[in-house]
Amino acid sequence: MTILVLDDDADIGIAARLLLQRRCGPVLTLQQPAQLLAALRSQAVDLLLLDMNFLPGRSDGAQGLALLQQVLALPEAPRVIVMTAYAEVELAVQALKLGAFDFITKPWDNARLLATVQTALAGRVADDDGDVKRPAEESAVMRELRRLLATVAPTEAPVLLLGAAGSGRSTLAQALHQASAHTSEALTVLSPAAIEAPEQTLAALRGGSVLLDEAFALPLAAQQRWLAALIAREALPEAPRLISSSQLAEAQLFDVQRVLPAWLYRLNTVVLRLPGLRQRREDIPRLAAQFLAQAAARLNKPPRPCSPQALQQLQAQDWPGQLHQLRQACERAVLLAGGPRYEIADFGLADGAGETGVAALELGGETLSLQARERAAVAQAMNDAQGNISQAARLLGLSRAALYRRLEKHGF
Ligand SMILES: Nc1ncnc2c1ncn2[C@@H]1O[C@H](COP(=O)(O)OP(=O)(O)OP(=O)(O)O)[C@@H](O)[C@H]1O
DSSP, rough: OOEEEEOHHHHHHHHHHHHHHHHHOOOEEEEOOGHHHHHHHHOSSSSSEEESSSTTOOSSSSHHHHHHHHHHHHHTTEEEEEETTOOHHHHHHHHHTTTEEEOOOOOOEHHHHHHOOOOOOOTEEEOOTTTTTOOOOOOHHHHHHHHHHHHOOOOOOOOEEEEESSSSSHHHHHHHHHTTTTTTTTEEEEGOOOOSHHHHHHHHHSEEEEETTTSSSHHHHHHHHHHHHHHHHHHHSSOOOEEEEEEOHHHHTTTTTTOOHHHHHHHHEEEEEEEOOOGGGGGGHHHHHHHHHHHHHHOOOOEEEHHHHHHHHHHOOOOOTTTHHHHHHHHHHHHOSSSSOOGGGGOOOOOOHHHHHHHHHHHHHGOHHHHHHHHHHHHHHHHHHHHHHHHHHHHHHHOOHHHHHHHHHHOO
């Protein structure tokens, strides 16, 4: 994986090389924008770190944006991370709209730059001959979701995020907050099911965004109180931007025994639905590569490619625990892998569990391992409690914290 850094400040190139070369691959540096296109035509580059301002006294990024467009129009275009000054959020947003993979602000935070670079490189997977292919593209359904997110983020409209547990709702809420007008303020995450006094909790918030996690996983009377508390809070200055999440299916949302319609209508001005991995299998290789690269860096293991067979089999799994489960499987692979590539056995997937989920484990009867039984019991309780953590914990005779640990452990 080759990285090219273009910045008129030579020190930036040196700093990037020191940080990235050992962990990610060769780092080339350039200071002259005029040399960029020729360099990209003569040399295979996987990732370009592109400064946005080169002319003294100019800071509108126009030259950087023009270069970005030219780079992305190349037949073998690398991914591009643009580098902007702290105050140039607007410029970064423009670059993202043009197709930049991500942006980083200078002076950068080393851990953040490394993570961003690893994520960008992770999309490139090795084929059978070990050659590097073009980054796998994002599924159409996720591209559409991002487009919607970019449209609604700058508005003040309440957004409801729907998706299965582990499908990435918290991450989407973060992205929404970051692209909103409140990005310089806090995103506060609240679990209504765990909060006794919504009035005081909401009154204490000043600006920013608030995420009401599992907003409907509470009794109807409590939903009524939250509704009243929210209406009271919105009448006061500095009301936070409202984001909520739920893992309920559409039909359950409109079940009046479970969801107070007025509470739902307060939250669902805009609804963003996160598809499960089964609905976007084409994203699995890229996500797996990303999780593998992140885990390898964190655990100080050498980066390895995934064998094409392993990728194919990962793609064929159903992943009932969604991204959480995929991430955990990738961490296992990083810990267990002994060969030059990750093979499917390294991921430690329970036989059949991936294809058919919990049902297969239950059918396994006496042959089930203790771990599998525990997972099945947790899944059953979560199902019976309709996703309400407190209730599921009661059913299992566990504390909420102990249940959270088990949910995490089993990749829900
Ligand atoms: N678009 C993405 N690309 C890569 N990784 C992602 C993405 N979205 C989420 N993840 C990762 O997947 C995992 C699950 O995401 P997240 O915690 O956002 O899901 P969730 O639906 O909020 O889960 P829960 O139901 O447990 O609250 C996390 O480790 C997160 O870092």
